[in-house]
Amino acid sequence: MLRSIQLVILTLVLMFFAAPPASAQQLMNVAVSRVEPGQAVIVVKTDVPTDVTIDYGTAPGVYTASVSAAGSARHELPLTGLPGSARVYYRLTVADSAAPATSFSYPEDSFSSFKAPGQPYSFMAVGDNRPSFSSPVLPAAAWIANVQMMADARPDLALHSGDVITAENTDTAALNEEKYDAFFGATSVLTRSVPLYMAAGNHEQLYTAVGMAGYLREFTLPEHNGPDAATRGELYYSFDHGDTHFVILCSEIPGQTGLVTGDQLVWLQDDLAANTRPWLVVVVHKPLFGESGALSHANDPWTNPASAVGQQNRADVIALFRQYGVDIVFEGHDHYYKRHVDSGIQYIVTGGGGSPLYSLPFMGPGDVIQASAFHHVRVDETAGSLAVSAIDTGGKTLESFTLGTPALGLSNADAYWASMSDYGSRQLSVDYTMDNHGEGDAENVEIIYAQATNGVFPLTTLPAPVGDLRKGGSGPVTMKYLVQPGVSSFQTTTYAVCDGLDGARHFFPGPPPGT
Ligand SMILES: [Fe+2]
Structure with a gap:
């Protein structure tokens, strides 16, 4: 019971401070602007001339610097000494220049400082x-x-x-x-x-x-x-x-x-x-x-x-x-x-x-x-x-x-005779998973060339379309090979091409032989 009474009191106090006094100046605009190495500008516009202070720092509620301006309805306050790749926290305090007693601090806000190359x-x-x-x-x-x-x-x-x-x-x-x-x-x-x-x-x-x-x-x-x-x-x-x-x-x-x-x-x-x-x-x-x-x-x-x-x-x-x-x-x-x-x-x-x-x-x-x-x-x-x-x-x-840049790869091969007819004609099916582990989407993926060792011959008609593979995506690819009796193992090499969203054609693992 005691706890709920304290909560009600706290809520009332917060409501009291959540808005400036009814007679005080109005904020028309607060705009973080020109975020540059080491600095930024905060624009503050009010309905009457005001005196403005911004306290700021790089931890919530901890202000290590301050900037002020007075006697204008529109201020451009420079925040300096900002570290890169940081969250900058700031508290805005505004007073009517003609009535300093109206001074009011708004709830804290924050923005991202300048980021150097390499920072996402x-x-x-x-x-x-x-x-x-x-x-x-x-x-x-x-x-x-x-x-x-x-x-x-x-x-x-x-x-x-x-x-x-x-x-x-x-x-x-x-x-x-x-x-x-x-x-x-x-x-x-x-x-x-x-x-x-x-x-x-x-x-x-x-x-x-x-x-x-x-x-x-x-x-x-x-x-x-x-x-x-x-x-x-x-x-x-x-x-x-x-x-x-x-x-x-x-x-x-x-x-x-x-x-x-x-x-x-x-x-x-x-x-x-x-x-x-x-x-x-x-x-x-x-x-x-x-x-x-x-x-x-x-x-x-x-x-x-x-x-x-x-x-x-x-x-x-x-x-x-x-x-x-x-x-x-x-x-x-x-x-x-x-x-x-x-x-x-x-x-x-x-x-x-x-x-x-x-x-x-x-x-x-x-x-x-x-x-x-x-x-x-x-x-x-x-x-x-x-x-x-x-x-x-x-x-x-x-x-x-x-x-x-997309990057295509093949993995997870599973070899099998798809039917008695295929077994009879020595047509082996091989399932692969093609993945795009690169940094960009791959469009119009096609298998354009295939080869195998030990006299094994690729049968799949090429080029064989695979479709689009988004960044991080994968899809199944099945190829057929003619495998002569007595061959128990072989290696395959498969060449694919795709369009990147950069407008370039990309070949994997490289341009096929003979090109
Ligand atoms: Fe327009």
Whole structure:
């Protein structure tokens, strides 16, 4: 009895401290940003000017450093001295600058610090959560569910392929800010523990002064060092994390809408050429293999066959991706999930963040899968593989695949006469298990050549299809051999080939004799 009374009292105390006093300032946004070697930035935005302190350290509740800022409604607080591959715990304390007695400490939060090459990690990609035109301020219900799922999975970082708000030409600066505040109000559940790296979408309306000012004001992103860095530094940029180099492009630069051209294209080539990480991931709003014909984005330069400028630029960008071995391009704009493969590059439209879904287009050459579903994409990275899963807001996996080098092997041979007829004609069956113990999926596996010792002759018609073997997967393979009377043992060598998701053909145990 005594215990239950203590529990009730404790619960009441916790409830009392779980929210700031009703008269205190409101948090509009808390966003971990720019996680870099040794440092990170935390953005804190409030409804009134505030004084802010962040205490932080690498163990829960143990704060070994502190940073403060005062007298502003939007702060960018640098956290320094962070060790690599650590969980950084922080406590945010906020006071109304005009009424310091309102000081309030929020519950502790945490994020992953920078990871050096060789450290495994995970990231997510999502796009197109903007509200509908009929309700252009309040976040879409599907986004609220989606972003909570992303936050619960605690990835190291998240990528956004654009269209976070529904800006309109008539928006005042105040209404633009209200739209961003509504977005961050729904999204801080993620951004307070996961840095969100943005690629701007057309609905941010960078082509209006209000739209450009709002985007640059609300996001704190890495900046590129190209000739237009002073005005466009945050619009396109790159950064490293673990074994991956991330490149964020902008298809929405005023005067270059729907293209990646000019200074950005020059910078892109230089950036890709300078990369030293094994994995290359690109984010851009408009899709390079998007809808065309009479569908919704038919007039965008990259999808409009009649746009000579667009088609040339599209070819130039795709050629760079091929030349430098880009692995995945995350895109948005079309509100569904779709994967297209070109030259071993995975082009993933992840446009199902929460905006009204589109009906699906026809599948074209190179299209692998499409789904009209609210979703995000999760990627788990090691040096040897990128495991990719598209997950809808019901928790269902739309598809999953693993990039990396496949490795095929044969084992568990069992030899037998399958029938009296086979026995009579000396046709021996041998069951094998073929496994893929490599780092990536194997597609279109085929046995292409077989040989045996002691005069034994392979009878199975080659090439013999085996199918697809996912990373870690295995499947049965049966071969037949002509075995002359008197032969009691022999050795076989079997050659197989498969397509890797890197676009290359892989031979096991190597190219067959005579090739
Ligand atoms: Fe868009």
